[in-house]
Amino acid sequence: MAAQPSSSAVRALALEYKTIQDEPVEGFRIKLTNDDILFDWEVAIFGPPETLYQGGYFKAQLKFPPDYPYSPPSMRFVTKVWHPNVYENGDLCISILHPPVDDPQSGELPCERWNPTQNVRTILLSVISLFNEPNTSSPANVDASVMYRRWKDSKGKDAEYANIIKKQVAGSRAEAEKDNVVVPMTIEDYCIKSKPPVTESLDMNDFYDDCYDIDDEDSDYVEDDEADGADDSGNENA
Structure with a gap:
């Protein structure tokens, strides 16, 4: 039986979702995959201008665990993305999404991994950083990593890496047209933080009362926090 989400996870996600809708992250659009499921988001990523991914429209799924943000x-990308840090099945390999354990074999410092102070906004900004500058020290896609290094070392003369990405970018535009999405092509358009289309406001109480069965133990924990004067915003660690 799947673990029930904690009340703190529901509260944190509802708050983060509302915040990003009110103050969008440049280069991204988000929505719930299903309006009744707060723990499954659909993310659309626009390729940053002046990069190989310029003009691209890449979709991904962001799935949250029941104990988020701990x-x-x-x-996982559902659009094909040729990138050193994306597995062939679309899974994104990035330090910020790795559990906060000490693993010397990974080559990652504990401070580079996930911790409860991180949030969706920092994840999305990290993804954009990877588009601009892949991490080839521990690649998820070795072939893409080798091609990227050849392309970079040759200053673009070895165009195999660039040609694959250009084909994927061109293919992604058909999906953008299907979704009636205008992909920003210039830095000016990319950097404008426009409000998303007006939708029904997210009623956080709906998620607390109707969609999730919060266990009694977690409820008692929340009440104890309130008695101690703790912040009940659900985003204590954000």
């Missing part, structure tokens, strides 16, 4: 979400 454990990281997972992110």
